[in-house]
Every structure is written in structure tokens, then in C-alpha cells.
Amino acid sequence: LGARVARHLAGRHGVRRLVLAGRRGPDAPGAERLRADLTALGAEAEIVACDVADRAALAALLTAHPVDSVVHTAGVLDDGLITSLTPARLDTVLRPKADAAWHLHELTLDRGLAHFVLFSSAAGTIDASGQGNYAAANVFLDALAAHRAALGLPATSLAWGLWSGGGMGAGLDAADAQRIGRSGIGALDPDEALDLFDAAVTGTGHALVPVRLDTAALRRRGDDLPAVLRTLAGVTARPDHGDRxxxxxxxxxxxxxxxxxxxxxxxxxxxxxxxxxxxxxxxxxxxxxxxxxxxxxxxxxxxxx
Structure with missing residues (x-):
């Protein structure tokens, strides 16, 4: 998703300088194509190898490449039942999301940022069967946005649903996609998602959930429907068990x-x-x-x- 957002910022918003940090940097698949695309859009793109969860490495990056806005899109999955989540498996998921976000927060406190955008996930808000570690990491991002907002700092946490053809949804097989579809959570078209990104960044909310919901599928879930979705689905009372x-x-x-x-x-x-x-x-x-x-x-x- 970071590459999509970078192209969007350069193409639609005329951003002329972008620092793109990832663990593999210019060696990441598609990095050179991304650089060429951004150059064609009139932007200077610096693709840098940096583990953003490494505080010292991030501090050095920000010293060498000062920025006035942050968009944190990193995410790693390691799904499993809660009883199987070892400390190492928790670290695999929390480190690139939660640790990195906290370091970005602390190391930019004195920089007068215009924007601080965190790509969270609806897994932390709506439904995350088998994704306890991922849900926890994303709830941390939402809480960090609330913390920054309370300090008067720019903050937007976007608890995304699936993006079609990208992000965490890109690796889903047919059975996974059908399972998610039955849950009532649809996939956002990337262009639609980027429009929602723009609306969120220019709005006033610090924690938003841009997600496509199939209300008919939600209603079919009956008692299995999480409370947070009941009103959105138009289910205001428990079903009449006399007709079940x-x-x-x-x-x-x-x-x-x-x-x-x-x-x-x-x-x-x-x-x-x-x-x-x-x-x-x-x-x-x-x-x-x-x-x-x-x-x-x-x-x-x-x-x-």
C-alpha cells in the first residue's frame, strides 16, 4: 500500500519529495519501477533501506532525510490461535507496526509535522478471528493517534478494511476471500480507498474505519455479529428465538x-x-x-x- 500512496501523493497532490523507508530499501521488489514512476510524476524519490522499528536506525534516517509529514503503512501477518502465539510471533507482528509507530512519534515530536498518518486495520475494531497479535498491534496505532490528538499533535489512524489487489488482501486465496465475504466485510477498490484517505487526512477525526460493509451479509450472521456492527447492519435487537x-x-x-x-x-x-x-x-x-x-x-x- 505504501507504493500506491506514494504514487497518489505525487500524482494527485503534487508532492515533490518523498522518502520511502523499508527494510530492503532499493532492493525491494518493484522499487526501481516505483522510483521511475515517481520521477515521471515530477517527484524526487529517495528509497532508503531502514528498519523503522530500530530506533537508532530511524533517528539516523530522519537526521539525513528530514520530513514534514509521516505516513506509516507497514504491516506483517502471522496468524494463529491465541494459544499458539509465542513471544517471537507477537514480536514479528507488533514490532513493524507498534514499535515503529512509537519511534516515529517520539523522534518527530519537535519537527512540527503537518500530518502523521497511521495505517491501522479493522481487525482491531471489528473482527479478528485468529489474528490476536495483529489486532493488538492495530489497536495500539489507534490509541497512539488518540494520544497525539490529546497533545494537540496531528494524528490520523485509519483502520482499513481490505483493499482489492493490494495490501494484506493480495495474498488471500479463494477460500479466505469467501470466508471474509461471508463475514460482511467487502474489499475497497484502490481508487475509492485513496479518496477515503484524502477525506480522512483533510478531516478532523483522529481514528476512522474506512471499510466496505455488506449489511445483508452482516444481518445473516445473527447472534455472531459483533456489537460494534449491530447498529450499522440495522440489527437493533436480538433475533426472535421463537422463529429460529x-x-x-x-x-x-x-x-x-x-x-x-x-x-x-x-x-x-x-x-x-x-x-x-x-x-x-x-x-x-x-x-x-x-x-x-x-x-x-x-x-x-x-x-x-
């Missing part, structure tokens, strides 16, 4: 014992098909292990829920 479908237990209680195994198997196959994005339960081979069917830890969480 019978639970599996209730269905089994009404059937002879001889039918129980088949009924449970079909219920599981139906849910597995939904989680994996298959057309129906017939696509789920009942004698294969979940891992052979394509389950990962996030799919397992959805099936359990």
Missing part, C-alpha cells in the same frame, strides 16, 4: 437413534463446505482429515464458532 431454526441437538432429539450418525455427518459436511467455500456438502469427502480438506487454524476457528 432448530439446533442440531433438537433435531437429533426428534429422530430415531439409527439416524443420528448420518444427520451429524451431513451437518458437519454442510458447515465444512460453507467454511471452505464449496457449493455444497457433496464436495466434502467424509473420510478425509480436516487438514487434507484444506483447513488451517483460521478455518478451524470459523468451523468451531
Amino acid at each position: 431454526p432448530r439446533t442440531l441437538g433438537e433435531r437429533l432429539a426428534a429422530l430415531p437413534a439409527a439416524d443420528h450418525e448420518h444427520t451429524v455427518l451431513e451437518a458437519v459436511r454442510t458447515e465444512v463446505a460453507a467454511v471452505l467455500g464449496h457449493a455444497g456438502p457433496a464436495a466434502v469427502e467424509p473420510r478425509r482429515a480436516f487438514t487434507e480438506l484444506g483447513f488451517d487454524s483460521l478455518a478451524a476457528v470459523e468451523l468451531r464458532n
